[in-house]
Amino acid sequence: MNSDTQVRVEAKPAGAEPRVASALDKKILAHFPGLVVRKDLTHGLKQNAVVPTYVLEYLLGQHCATDNEDVIQSGLESVQRILAKHYVHRNQAELVKSTIKERGSHKVIDKLTVELNEKGGFYEAAFTNLGLKAVPVSADFVRRFPKLLVGGIWCIADVTYEIADDQKISPWQIDTLKPIQVANVDQEAFLKARAQFTTEEWMDALMQSIGFNPDMFSRRAKFLTLIRLVPFCERNYNLLELGPKGTGKSHIYAEFSPHGMLISGSEVTAPKLFVSNASGKIGLVGFWDCVCFDEFAGKDKKVDKTLVDIMKNYMANRTFSRGIEQLTAEASMVFMGNTQKSVPYMLKHSHFFDPLPDKYIDSAFLDRIHSFNPGWEVAPIRHELFTGGYGFVVDYIAEVLKHLRTEDFTGAYKKHFELASEVSTRDQTGFEKTFSGLMKILYPDGQVTPDECAELLSFAMEGRRRVREHILRIDDTFTQHDFAFRSVSTGSQVTVLTPEELQYPSFARVPKKAPDATVRGEDGIESSSLFSSSLAAPIAMGNREKQLQSEEVETPHHIVVAENTKGWSYKRLFGEQLKGARNITISDPYIRNFFQIRNLMEFLEMVHRLVPEGDEISVSLVTQADRENSSKQEDLLNQVKLAFAGSPVSFSWKMDSNPSFHARSITTDTGWKISIDRGLDIFQKYDSGTFSLEQALQEARLTRGAEVTYIKL
Incomplete structure (x- = not known):
């Protein structure tokens, strides 16, 4: 990392090395004081407390929104103390109940859901982890926090225990109740601070706020991630995303905002989602900004056709009915599901909606979808994708997005x-x-x-x-x-x-x-x-007809490898042009780092497979020395040369000191010159585990995007 763009931040979690924060981290801290948190602190705390990210960051934002080491260490201890003392683990529920009984009162952090006791005319709360049910709750709390009635919200509550003379009265009482969320947002201050960032800096700040390391994402990959925020800031927005498992499709909707509700696609009913004709109780769309249906795909899911019809009307007109009365709501709809087939298979044999339950493969329903986000372009979640940098307390940016719903x-x-x-x-x-x-x-x-x-x-x-x-x-x-x-x-x-x-x-x-x-x-x-x-x-x-679709490509042409796509390999790009060659020259001044030399190794492996039995081929590399570590570069290149010794591929390399050497190309003795703007570096970083498909097959990797021009000399 360049010294002019990095500054040392002394803050570190207990037992960790001092961190090096980027200039972006310092800029976020400077323009959003008290509203940011270091994201690795959230990750560390979350290992021991199964609560939404916004709950943890609400606490961290109160105690650790700084880069001062002493303050962060003290704040971390405070947050850990609060969680240890007040967060309710399911397996310790009875111990917490005993604590409340013995002390008479105790503060707990738990998710509360409230229902109306219709016969008694009063409200009763249920504690998700504590296991308490039918706990009387003041109607004032319900009026102030109506989401208690629909899906529940995380709160900090003072719970008391006192046995009443009337045994029908619950001994459990709620004295105080406070939702865990940012109280208010100064929108003008937010816009003024945003103006201090370039577009690229702002995108990276948002990626870090979500919890991702922006350096691991291409620009397009950032857009594919950030579009998941649109349902939080756009009223009645309908988004569909289908893709492989493990790409974090529902992460934002489960962890990012207290204004979003994540539900299983098979668990929702028309009364729960819209309105109960029996009780008149408004459903989820009346209380949440965003309702996400997780695991929406699956042919074996049972689907209520009535629900589909109501959803079609709501997604188109914002309205739903209770008898003859028309009601409106502003909740956005998000549908997340897994695909089982590859993109080319679906294109050739069916369509992208094929994984959905049959009753949802309805052109009228699908036409209400505003955007289809291609989840197959999103990299699988792995540890290195997460950031340790600074980002907004997620509840703060969630409140900003909520305010922006009023803009158009x-x-x-x-x-x-x-x-x-x-x-x-x-x-x-x-x-x-x-x-x-x-x-x-x-x-x-x-x-x-x-x-x-x-x-x-x-x-x-x-x-x-x-x-x-x-x-x-x-x-x-x-x-x-x-x-x-x-x-x-x-x-x-x-x-x-x-x-x-x-x-x-x-x-x-x-x-x-x-x-x-x-x-x-x-x-x-x-x-x-x-x-x-x-x-x-x-x-x-474009110029689509000239893309590689046939076994033999004999004419000069130009192709574009789209960013964030799969199905590309060195064989697909170069195989036809290399057939029959006896001498190949690779000109690339940037074969320096380990991953670049690993790319070279894979290219040579591909050439090895093309050599007819009994023949030999010579491949020479012209590159430039790595000024910072030329000895390691030479050692790695010599290892590659040694690896192919005695094989049908003879590999050699030499250094070119010409300062104007920048262009990257492959030339053959059969008259081909292949100009590559990125050289062999066309793949994004991928999981290199022992059983990783990306490690074994180039076609399984996401591309960085490149242009390749084929010239016949």
């Missing part, structure tokens, strides 16, 4: 762009609500450049296009159309495609004219500014 940025893009294709009302509503939500998250003051605006609009359109394209596979009554927008100032046009359409064009509907990497405005002037970001590029790049 759906038309903010129209200052810079106009739609250039016919779209349905629901399509436009879908990508505009996604765009609005992303604006609130990244640019809450509404100030956005044309390039930034194009980036958000492209991503938002992509999410809705994925919905539309796969509805077309199950209902041919829907109209086909493209998703395109045009610059108001230059006339440059962008047609938005999904990465999977670009990667597997033979399985996707090909538009009449695929967009080129560079577009021309009506004035004939080339414009590539819309594609300046790594997020927009894989969406807008």
Whole structure:
């Protein structure tokens, strides 16, 4: 790490080494004093207390929102003391009850749920971990904290024990009750502080606040993660995400905000979700900003068709009925589920909605989805993805997002762009609500450049296009159309495609004219500014027919490896061009670090498999010396050379000291020159465990995104 961007922070948890905090950490601390916490402290405490993250960070924010070591150590001890003394573990419930009885009163941290005793006309609370039920609770608490009635909330409560003369009266009483959440947020101060951060810094600050290390995520991967926040700041937003297990799809909805409710997709009923006609009790959508259905996929799940019909009406119009009365609510709907099949398999044989229960594979229901987030592009959760840096106390940013629900940025893009294709009302509503939500998250003051605006609009359109394209596979009554927008100032046009359409064009509907990497405005002037970001590029790049789809590629061409996609390998990219070669030269000045030399090793392994039996091939590397550790670099390269000694592949290397040596390419004696903007470094960091599929197969890894040009000399 560069010394000019790093500062030493003396704070450390008990038993840990002093941490090195980035300049971003210091900036967050400086502009949001008292509202941040070091995320490794949360992780450490969470090992011993099974409570939501926002509960722990509420306590840490009160005691550890600083970079002063002494204060942090003292604060940690205080939080640990509070948790040890007041947090109720299920297996210690009887001990806590005894403590309350013997002392007469005791403060507990637990999740409380309240119900109305209809016969008695009073409210009764149930403690989740303590196991107490039918505990009388003041109606004043219920009026102040209505979410006690729906799903319950975590609280700090003073519980007393006193046996009354009337044995029908519960001896347990609640004297005080305080929800664990930030009391208020100064929105003007928030916007003023946000203005001190660049877009990249702000994205990284949000990633750290969620608990992730932003250095481990590409720009597109950050967007795929941050879109999960949109339901918290956008009213009546409907998001679907399907992907492999273990990618943390429901993490945000379980841990991030006290305004969200995570439920199992198979456990909800119409009365629980909307309204009970018998009691008139409003369901979850009336009390929560976001309701997430976890484990929503699964063919074996029992689904109430009545519930599906009510959801369709609510997702489209915000309304649901109780008898003849129409009620409204603002809760966003999130649907999370696991996929069992690969992306190309679903594209070839079915559709992306195939994992859902049959009753939800309804074009009318699916058309209400505003965005489909491709969970297969999200890396599986592993330890190194988590951050030890500073981020907002999650309850603080949750309150900010809640306030932003009152804002509306759906038309903010129209200052810079106009739609250039016919779209349905629901399509436009879908990508505009996604765009609005992303604006609130990244640019809450509404100030956005044309390039930034194009980036958000492209991503938002992509999410809705994925919905539309796969509805077309199950209902041919829907109209086909493209998703395109045009610059108001230059006339440059962008047609938005999904990465999977670009990667597997033979399985996707090909538009009449695929967009080129560079577009021309009506004035004939080339414009590539819309594609300046790594997020927009894989969406807008095209020339799809020239992607690798056949066994033999004999003509010069250019392809784009979209960021965050799978299915790519060195064999797929280079195998056909290397066949028949006897001499291969790799020119890359950045074969220096261990992972780069490991990439080289995998390339040589691929070449080894291509050599016909009885033949030999020579591969030479031209690179540059690592100024900081050239001896280690040379040692690793010599190990690679030794590994292939006696094999059909003869490997050699040499250093080039030319300071202008930057371009990376592969040339063969058969006349091919392959120019690679990233060299062999096209894969994101992956799990390298013994039984890791990513370790064994390049096709299972997520890509970093690259462009490859094939030239015939």
